[in-house]
Amino acid sequence: xxxxxxxxxxxxxxxxxxxxxxxxxxxxxxxxxxxxxxxxxxxxxxxxxxxxxxxxxxxxxxxxxxxxxxxxxxxxxxxxxxxxxxxxxxxxxxxxxxxxxxxxxxxxxxxxxxxxxxxxxxxxxxxxxxxxxxxxxxxxxxxxxxxxxxxxxxxxxxxxxxxxxxxxxxxxxxxxxxxxxxxxxxxxxxxxxxxxxxxxxxxxxxxxxxxxxxxxxxxxxxxxxxxxxxxxxxxxxxxxxxxxxxxxxxxxxxxxxxxxxxxxxxxxxxxxxxxxxxxxxxxxxxxxxxxxxxxxxxxxxxxxxxxxxxxxxxxxxxxxxxxxxxxxxxxxxxxxxxxxxxxxxxxxxxxxxxxxxxxxxxxxxxxxxxxxxxxxxxxxxxxxxx
Numbered sequence: 001x002x003x004x005x006x007x008x009x010x011x012x013x014x015x016x017x018x019x020x021x022x023x024x025x026x027x028x029x030x031x032x033x034x035x036x037x038x039x040x041x042x043x044x045x046x047x048x049x050x051x052x053x054x055x056x057x058x059x060x061x062x063x064x065x066x067x068x069x070x071x072x073x074x075x076x077x078x079x080x081x082x083x084x085x086x087x088x089x090x091x092x093x094x095x096x097x098x099x100x101x102x103x104x105x106x107x108x109x110x111x112x113x114x115x116x117x118x119x120x121x122x123x124x125x126x127x128x129x130x131x132x133x134x135x136x137x138x139x140x141x142x143x144x145x146x147x148x149x150x151x152x153x154x155x156x157x158x159x160x161x162x163x164x165x166x167x168x169x170x171x172x173x174x175x176x177x178x179x180x181x182x183x184x185x186x187x188x189x190x191x192x193x194x195x196x197x198x199x200x201x202x203x204x205x206x207x208x209x210x211x212x213x214x215x216x217x218x219x220x221x222x223x224x225x226x227x228x229x230x231x232x233x234x235x236x237x238x239x240x241x242x243x244x245x246x247x248x249x250x251x252x253x254x255x256x257x258x259x260x261x262x263x264x265x266x267x268x269x270x271x272x273x274x275x276x277x278x279x280x281x282x283x284x285x286x287x288x289x290x291x292x293x294x295x296x297x298x299x300x301x302x303x304x305x306x307x308x309x310x311x312x313x314x315x316x317x318x319x320x321x322x323x324x325x326x327x328x329x330x331x332x333x334x335x336x337x338x339x340x341x342x343x344x345x346x347x348x349x350x351x352x353x354x355x356x357x358x359x360x361x362x363x364x365x366x367x368x369x370x371x372x373x374x375x376x377x378x379x380x381x382x383x384x385x386x
Contacts, residue, residue, distance in 0.1 A: 037288045037300040039309030041077055045070035046312035053165075054323050054342045066263055071168050072226050072277035076285055078172060079230025083191075086183040087238055094368070096180060101368040103176050106313075109361045110353055111169060114162055114317055115144055122161075133160050147173040150218035157217065162320040167218035169317075174220045175227055188235055195232040198224045199278070206271035216270065225275055229282040244290045251290075255283035314350030314358065322346050 051060050052067025089095055119141060123130035134141065138159040143152040150156055150167040157164050183191060202225035206216045216222040236242055262276035287293075288300050299305070308315070322345035323338075331338050 036306050038077065038081070038285075039307075040300045040302060040305040041073065041285055041288050042309030042312040043305035043307075045073040045077070046315045047308060048073075050315060050319050050343060050346065051339075053319055054346075055339050059336075059339060062263075066266060069262060069266075069277045069281075072274060073281040073284070074168065075171070075223060075226030076230040076233075076278060076281035078175070079227035079232075080234045080282075080285055081230070082176070082179065083183065083231040083234035084237070086180055087188075087234060090184060095184060098368040099180050100176070102365050105361050105364055105368075106358075107169065107173070109357055110313060110317060111166075112145075113357065114166075118161060118163060133163075135160065138163050150220060155215070161324050162317060165316060165320065171218070171220045171223055171227075179227075179231075188238075192232065192235055195228040195235070198228040199232070199275075202228075203271055203275045206274065210271050223274060226278040226281065229278045230285070233282050233286060247286060248290055248292075251283040251286045255280055255287065258283065308347075311347075311350040311354045314353035315346055318349045318353065319346040321349065 048063065048067035048070035050067070051064040052070070055064040086095075086099065089098070092098075118133055122133060137155055138153065140152055143149040144163065144166060147170040149159075149163070150170040153159055153167075156167040159166075182194065186194065202222060206222045209216050209219070209222065236247075258276045258279035262273055262280055265273040265276060287296065291297070319342070322342040325345075326338050326342050331341065
């Protein structure tokens with residue numbers, strides 16, 4: 001997910017918010033240098049999803065039950081980061097080529113290796129598992145290769161193994177296909193209007209479709225409020241009058257109201273819950289970057305969370321493999337061991353994926369460098385940031 005697609009930051013010391021009054025372009029430059037907090041947001045999101053998919057509410061109860069909301073946090077982070085990239089490179093040469101090449105290098109290697117594992121390796125090594133992989137609930141198989149499974153697979157979240165989590169990657173890829181074109185040819189005022197319209201229109205569409213029997217959970221058109229909330233935040237951050245402190249208090253209020261509403265409406269009012277998760281998520285991303293609360297800063301700069309965010313793509317995509325392996329070995333008879341074993345195995349697979357597959361491909365991004373703004377921030381801002 002786009003949280004995985006770009007890391008604005010190179011883990012360097014960040015400026016003191018008291019000494020660096022960042023607004024407009026300076027803030028955009030600052031964000032490109034600052035990433036630990038966003039990695040930690042990814043880390044928290046993927047840990048929530050991991051608990052949801054592996055614990056089955058046995059030991060972490062409330063957190064595991066609502067851990068699926070981590071996907072919505074990823075959507076907001078994706079909209080924020082991707083829109084930021086597009087806005088910052090809008091007038092550059094190779095705008096489309098560089099963007100799409102870099103996204104492919106980030107998403108495709110692990111994704112297509114995972115599909116190869118499911119559709120080729122597993123059936124060859126364990127022929128008895130082939131019927132489960134190719135059963136109707138996971139078909140058509142070719143839809144995964146063109147990122148259409150969220151529309152064509154009837155119950156994608158119940159597809160076999162890791163296939164069941166790929167719906168969100170399909171949503172992301174569909175977003176990548178269209179949004180760069182919209183950003184390239186629309187003004188920032190038009191983009192704000194589009195984002196606000198889609199944020200408001202998504203729950204209306206969900207309400208309409210749910211009452212006609214549609215599954216809205218993996219439907220891209222029904223999940224645009226999260227992506228657009230992130231996009232709107234990127235636009236706000238880059239406005240000339242914006243400052244880091246501008247919306248801290250409203251963000252805390254929104255987070256404290258939207259989060260309980262999301263928990264209350266989950267599993268009860270599906271057309272509304274995703275709006276509340278989007279509001280809570282966008283507030284959290286803003287606070288992760290802008291809040292001066294020391295306890296929150298300490299969490300957001302925790303080394304474990306930062307590294308977990310670094311390998312979050314592998315954790316998200318591969319976590320079903322250890323879980324299914326544990327079930328096939330009947331470890332479910334000893335549930336106290338399932339969560340720590342599968343979590344550790346998932347983490348290990350993600351570390352291997354990052355070092356042996358993902359990072360080598362990411363090094364090829366140097367051939368598709370994102371053009372940076374040619375202006376420089378004021379000298380005092382540069383000194384403060386370093």
